[in-house]
Amino acid sequence: MPMSYRSGHYSDHHHPHDHGRTPPRRPAPQAARAAAAALDGNGYAIVHAGKQVRFGPVVFxxxxxxxxxxxxxxxATATYFAFRDDVLTRLIARQAEMQYAYEDRIAELRAKVDRTTSRQLLDQEQFDQKLDQIMRRQTALESRATALGAMPDAAATGSVRPPARGAAVEPPASGPLKPSPISDTVIFVAPPDREARLESRTPIIAKPQPNQFAKVQGVDNVLVRLQTSLDSVERRQMAALSAVEDSMESRVRRMRGVFTDLGLDMAQLEAATPRSAIGGPFVPVKLPADxxxxxxxxxxxxxxxxxxxxLNATLALVPYRKPVVGEVEFTSGFGVRSDPFLGRPAMHTGLDFRAATGDPVRVTANGKVVSSGWMGGYGRMVEVDHGNGLSTRYGHLxxxxxxxxxVVKIGQVIGAVGSTGRSTxxxxxxxxxxxxxxVDPQKFLRAGVRLSAG
Structure with missing residues (x-):
C-alpha cells in the first residue's frame, strides 16, 4: 500500500527509540557559534553560519x-538630546541675566551722569545766586556809602577857628563838613551781562565763564572771601553810622541845653527864624516795611x-560865640567896678577883650545892623539886632x-579893634x-563853650 506523504515524511524523521544508544548532541545556536572565536598562531577566527572568518589582532x-x-x-547623543532643552534654557537665562546686568549698569551710569550734570547745574545756579547776592549787597553798600557821605559832620560846632595873627581872614565854609565815604569795599568784575562794580584796593577777581565752572578751582573760597570782605565793610559802615547817630543826638541835646541855660524860649525863637526861599508839596517820610x-x-x-x-537856624540868632579869635583875655568883667577915669563904683555893662589894634571883630550871631558910627563913650560902635529882643554891641572900634x-552873618567881620571913646x-x-x-555875655559864651565841647 502506497505510503502517504505525511507518513513518508514522518518516517523520514522518526526513528524508533533506541534506548541503548546515546542521543545525538544538538548543534549550538548560531549566535553562540558566531560569538565563539579561536585564536591560533595567525590571529582571531570568528565562526558564523558554519563559516570561519580570520583576521589579525590590529583589525580586531x-x-x-x-x-x-x-x-x-x-x-552622548542620547544625553545631549535628553538635556538639550535644559542647557538651552540655562544659556538663555544666563544671556538674559547678563543683558539685564548690562542694562542696569548702563542705567546706573546714566543716572550718575545725570546726577553729576544736575549737581553741576545746581552748583552753577548756586554760584550765580551767590554772585547776585554779592552784587546786591555791593549796590546796597555803595548806596550806604553815598548816604554816609551825605551825613554832616556831627563834630562841627560852628565856632570860628582862630587863624594865625595877621593872617588873611578866610570866609566861613559854605557848607558843613562831611565824612569821607567808605572806599574799602571789594572789587568784583562781573560778566558782560551783569552790571556791577565794586571798588577797593584789593586785586581784581574775574568771574569764571559758566562753561568753565567745573574747571575753576577755589571759586567757593573766592565767594567766601568776598562775603567776608563785604561783611567787614558793612560792620564798619554800621559802626560809622552809629557813631554819627550818637554824635548828632549828643549835639542836639547840647543845642537844646543852650536855650535852657540861657532861659530863652526856643519855640518863640524858632518861630521868628527867617525862612529862606524854599517850598514844595508836603510828602511824609515813609520807611519801607522790609x-x-x-x-x-x-x-x-x-x-x-x-x-x-x-536848632542851628535858631541858634544862629543866639550870640553865644566869641567876637574875637585866639586866646581870650578879659580885662574887665560884667558888673560893678571902679570907673577907670573917675575911680568911683560904676556899672560895667559888658566884657572887655584884650586885643591888638586892627584885630578883626566878628559878629556873634546872624542879624541886622541897627547902629554904626560914633556913640559917646563907646567911641566907634556897631550894634546888631538878632531878633526876639536879642542884640549885641561892639565898642571902641x-x-x-x-x-x-x-544883614550880617555869623563870623562876618564888622570892624577892627581900637581904643576910641572912653578907653585906656x-x-x-x-x-x-x-x-x-x-546881661552878662559870659552866660552866652559859657553856653557856647559847652556846645562846642562835644
Whole structure:
C-alpha cells in the first residue's frame, strides 16, 4: 500500500527509540557559534553560519574600538538630546541675566551722569545766586556809602577857628563838613551781562565763564572771601553810622541845653527864624516795611538831622560865640567896678577883650545892623539886632566895615579893634542885651563853650 506523504515524511524523521544508544548532541545556536572565536598562531577566527572568518589582532581592536566609540557617541547623543532643552534654557537665562546686568549698569551710569550734570547745574545756579547776592549787597553798600557821605559832620560846632595873627581872614565854609565815604569795599568784575562794580584796593577777581565752572578751582573760597570782605565793610559802615547817630543826638541835646541855660524860649525863637526861599508839596517820610537795621538807623539820623537844622537856624540868632579869635583875655568883667577915669563904683555893662589894634571883630550871631558910627563913650560902635529882643554891641572900634541896614552873618567881620571913646588902651567892649537890658555875655559864651565841647 502506497505510503502517504505525511507518513513518508514522518518516517523520514522518526526513528524508533533506541534506548541503548546515546542521543545525538544538538548543534549550538548560531549566535553562540558566531560569538565563539579561536585564536591560533595567525590571529582571531570568528565562526558564523558554519563559516570561519580570520583576521589579525590590529583589525580586531580597530573593530572593537570603533564599536566602543560608536557606543559612546550614541550615549552622548542620547544625553545631549535628553538635556538639550535644559542647557538651552540655562544659556538663555544666563544671556538674559547678563543683558539685564548690562542694562542696569548702563542705567546706573546714566543716572550718575545725570546726577553729576544736575549737581553741576545746581552748583552753577548756586554760584550765580551767590554772585547776585554779592552784587546786591555791593549796590546796597555803595548806596550806604553815598548816604554816609551825605551825613554832616556831627563834630562841627560852628565856632570860628582862630587863624594865625595877621593872617588873611578866610570866609566861613559854605557848607558843613562831611565824612569821607567808605572806599574799602571789594572789587568784583562781573560778566558782560551783569552790571556791577565794586571798588577797593584789593586785586581784581574775574568771574569764571559758566562753561568753565567745573574747571575753576577755589571759586567757593573766592565767594567766601568776598562775603567776608563785604561783611567787614558793612560792620564798619554800621559802626560809622552809629557813631554819627550818637554824635548828632549828643549835639542836639547840647543845642537844646543852650536855650535852657540861657532861659530863652526856643519855640518863640524858632518861630521868628527867617525862612529862606524854599517850598514844595508836603510828602511824609515813609520807611519801607522790609527796611533793615541800616535803613532804620539812617531814618532816625535823618530825623535828627532835621532837628539839628532847625536848632542851628535858631541858634544862629543866639550870640553865644566869641567876637574875637585866639586866646581870650578879659580885662574887665560884667558888673560893678571902679570907673577907670573917675575911680568911683560904676556899672560895667559888658566884657572887655584884650586885643591888638586892627584885630578883626566878628559878629556873634546872624542879624541886622541897627547902629554904626560914633556913640559917646563907646567911641566907634556897631550894634546888631538878632531878633526876639536879642542884640549885641561892639565898642571902641578903630574901623567899621558895615552900615546901618546891612544883614550880617555869623563870623562876618564888622570892624577892627581900637581904643576910641572912653578907653585906656586897645580892646573890644562887647555887650549882650535882651529887650534893651544888658546881661552878662559870659552866660552866652559859657553856653557856647559847652556846645562846642562835644
Amino acid at each position: 581592536w580597530i573593530v572593537v574600538g570603533t564599536i566602543v566609540l560608536l557606543g559612546m557617541w550614541s550615549a 527796611a533793615g537795621a541800616f535803613e532804620r538807623q539812617l531814618n532816625r539820623i535823618n530825623l535828627t538831622r532835621v532837628q539839628m537844622q532847625r 578903630s574901623e567899621i566895615h558895615v552900615r546901618v541896614g546891612d 588902651g586897645p580892646h573890644l567892649h562887647y555887650e549882650t542885651r535882651i529887650d534893651g537890658d544888658a
